[in-house]
Amino acid sequence: MIQTRIAMVAVALSFVTAAACFAASPHMGTWKLNEAKSKMPAGMGKNTTVVYAEQGDKIKVTVDGVDKDGKPTHSVWVGKFDGKAYPSKGNLSWNSAAYKVVNDRTNDLTTMKDGKIVWTGRITVSADGKSRTVTINGTGADGKKFKGKAVYDKA
Numbered sequence: 155m156i157q158t159r160i161a162m163v164a165v166a167l168s169f170v171t172a173a174a175c176f177a178a179s180p181h182m183g184t185w186k187l188n189e190a191k192s193k194m195p196a197g198m199g200k201n202t203t204v205v206y207a208e209q210g211d212k213i214k215v216t217v218d219g220v221d222k223d224g225k226p227t228h229s230v231w232v233g234k235f236d237g238k239a240y241p242s243k244g245n246l247s248w249n250s251a252a253y254k255v256v257n258d259r260t261n262d263l264t265t266m267k268d269g270k271i272v273w274t275g276r277i278t279v280s281a282d283g284k285s286r287t288v289t290i291n292g293t294g295a296d297g298k299k300f301k302g303k304a305v306y307d308k309a
Contacts, residue, residue, distance in 0.1 A: 184203065187202045195302050200220060202219045212234055214230065236253075236254070251264065261277045273291060273292025287303060
């Protein structure tokens with residue numbers, strides 16, 4: 155009987171701890187592009203606002219920005235940070251993405267178009283939680299490789 159109670163308490167504490175860690179993720183919240191600190195490839199659009207929010211047991215990432223011609227863009231990705239690809243709506247160059255946790259402040263990101271990798275990146279939130287840096291590497295439609303860095307400030 156005591157062993158059963160101890161096991162039940164241990165399981166309950168595990169769920170509480172997991173929920174607390176999920177809720178306390180430094181990635182959550184609204185991020186605004188800091189153009190002065192960013193360096194994106196020529197001819198590429200920019201994501202001006204990125205919002206990470208919990209949606210049940212998943213994460214919802216909403217991105218607003220402008221394309222290479224300055225026209226507004228909007229996309230939404232809902233999935234888990236488990237390394238599996240989940241569909242994205244609204245993106246022009248890719249239609250699914252996979253986030254994988256590296257550590258509590260860093261995620262790797264792979265974007266795909268119909269299952270083929272478009273670009274990869276790493277997202278790192280600063281130790282103070284006030285900024286995040288996204289570095290990307292990929293190959294454009296023209297076959298040329300590109301690199302970029304976008305820095306965001308917590309809104």
